[in-house]
Amino acid sequence: MADFEPRIVAFCCNWCSYAGADGAGVGRLQMPTNFRIIRTMCTARVDPEFVLRALSKGADGVIVLGCHPADCHYIGGNYRARRRIALLRLILEQYGFDAKRLRLEWVSASEGEKFQNTMTEFVNTIKALGPTPVQKEVN
Amino acid sequence: MSFFDRFKKKDNKKEEPKVDNKEKFAVKKDATAPSLCGCGAGKTAESVEANYSKMADLGELLPGAPPGGKINLAIYWAAACGGCDVSILDTNEKILTIGDMANIVMWPIAADGKEKDIEAMEDKSITVSIISGAIRNSENEHMAKLLRKKSLIVVSYGTCACFGGSPALANLVAGGSKEILNYVYEKTPSTANFQKDYHPGKPIVPQTKCTVPEGDLTLPTLFDTVKTLDQVIDVDYFIPGCPPLQESISQLLKAVVDFAYHGVALPPKGTEIGVTQTSLCDQCPRHKEFRRITKIYEPFQVNIDPDLCLMDQGILCLGPATVGGCNARCTRAGQPCRGCYGPTLEVQEHGASAMTAIASLFPVLDDDGTIGEDQIIDIMSTIKDPLGYFYAFTMGKSLIKMAVKEKGGQ
Structure with missing residues (x-):
């Protein structure tokens, strides 16, 4: 268990968080490499099905990153996303997941440092939670 | 004179020409497959009315036995309530003439065909098997596999067979079959008292095998997860609905009649019969x-x-x-849709799809820019039991099919 390296899917919105991640990279900020970024145009593009699919395929955690409230490129996309993610967290809890496996965070284009901190923190959370409880399908 | 013969029309009694058995199921090349969907893929918005699923035109009554002799028809229920079997009777007077077209070789709810009769039949000798219900125990699985072996066409009939239906909600019991049996036979108020009074300290629970003086008695094994029919066997057609509408059944019947009598090609494999291309809102008059x-x-x-x-x-x-496909019966009657017809054709996750739609309907608040995530969770918590609500009928087909258990980390 000590050498458990989680696999994390990070959905980043094109306008803020992806640029934020880029900024973190350009600034050479050190952070764990356990996550794979998927760029979406907006957090509202992240269908809960994406998250469930990631979890069903063995992701240990999913993080959705978007523009700060009132800062969405599409005006209201992140408001919708946060409602969906909140509801999805309730559903994941009902499944028996620890809701901490799904996280929503706001990272703007200039917040490379926040991106670094968020990802480090999230990776540590998932490491503490252990591997995903989803079992590989038998058939 | 069989029971069904009494309902035969007089002018239908003339002998049908015998056809060589080999040509019995030969498909006519020029014949076209009937459109089974309420609206075809290439159809434009002609009228709202055209969106409604309609009864297939079956003519007055079926015209006696098919040219190649009666076909074999099997109807089986797995983990189902029996509503699907009753809905087959919804074909009204047509059900009586189905006896002209087909020998019903198995129909546990109504006819006397047994497992050994099916086993004795040749492979592929049953033209159509209609199976309703989810696959929940070893007997369901065995019969589904047996009927698949003996049948040309297997129809997954009803929501339980197509998507798991309400039986599949049992997948959310973390302890699986053991916990379910334990609860049902030892914990419910009626059984708890019974066990306490009659079998104190040693509750009687069903065993898969039991030896009595006359020999061994067996019961099927309950599975930990409820499966849909197509997760166990290869399925040709799907008819969703809880239960499927009369219109869907008539469309299936028409396809089978056209195939058996006129050799018309069957619709492509995997077709969902009786559904539209659009969502239910399109059919809802509200x-x-x-x-x-x-x-x-x-x-x-x-x-x-x-x-x-x-x-x-x-x-x-x-x-x-x-x-769509159910003609919005529930919403017309003032009851919300619970989703028994399953997801739209391009979607797998019915629950996630519904959840996405409904979560977006909660309005953006004036102070939405400043409130924290906890408040959003409070708002969304007004939906009670979201998992049970959004996946009421489609848990068996969802991406995460069963309850999970966190094991804890470092």
Whole structure:
């Protein structure tokens, strides 16, 4: 268990968080490499099905990153996303997941440092939670 | 004279020409497959009425036995309530003439065919097997596999067979079959008292095998997860619905009749019979306004406006995520859609689809830019039991099919 390296899917919105991640990279900020970024145009593009699919395929955690409230490129996309993610967290809890496996965070284009901190923190959370409880399908 | 012969029309009694058995199922090249969907893929918006699923035209009554002799028909129920079997009787007087077309070799609810009779038949000798219900125990699985072996066409009939239906909600019991049996036989008030009074300290629970003086008695094994029919066997057609509509059944019947009598090609494999290309909202006659949900009501808590969309009235309806085909019977009657017809054709996750739609209907608040995530969770918590609500009928087909258990980390 000590050498458990989680696999994390990070959905980043094109306008803020992806640029934020880029900024973190350009600034050479050190952070764990356990996550794979998927760029979406907006957090509202992240269908809960994406998250469930990631979890069903063995992701240990999913993080959705978007523009700060009132800062969405599409005006209201992140408001919708946060409602969906909140509801999805309730559903994941009902499944028996620890809701901490799904996280929503706001990272703007200039917040490379926040991106670094968020990802480090999230990776540590998932490491503490252990591997995903989803079992590989038998058939 | 068989029971069904009494209902035969006189002018249908003339002998049908015998056809060589080899040509019995030869498909005519020029014959076209009948359109089974309520609206074809290439259809434009002709009229709203055209969107409604209609009864297939079966003519007056079926014209006696098919040219190649009667076909074999098997109807089986797995983990089902029996409503699907009853819905087959919804074909009204047509059900009586089905006896002219087919020998019903198995129908546990109504006819006397047994497992050994099916086993004695040749492979592929049953033309159509209609199987309703989810696969929940070893007997269900065995019979589904047996019927698949003996049948040309297997139809997954009803929501339980197609998507798991309400039996599949049992997948959310973390302890699986053991916990379920334990609860049912030892914990419910009636059984707990019974066990306490009659078998104190040693509750009687069903065993898969039991030896009595006359020999061994066996019971099927309950599975930990409820499966859909197509997760166990290869399925040719799907008819969703809880139960499927009369219109869907008539369309299936028409396809089978055309195939058996005229050699018309069957629809492509995997077709969902009796559904439209669009969501239920398209068939629902209610007037949609600016749908925003600020407070959720159950249907009994409000006087439902008969013309206004149920979402506008604060009643959660799964219509936006559910495929059309049922002619919106529930919403017409003032009850919200619970999603028994399953997801639209391109979607796998019915629940996630419904959840996406409904979560977006909660309006953006004036102070939405400043409130924290906890408040959003409070708002969304007004939906009680979201997992059970959004996946009421489709748990068996969802991406995460069963309850999980966190093991804890470092």
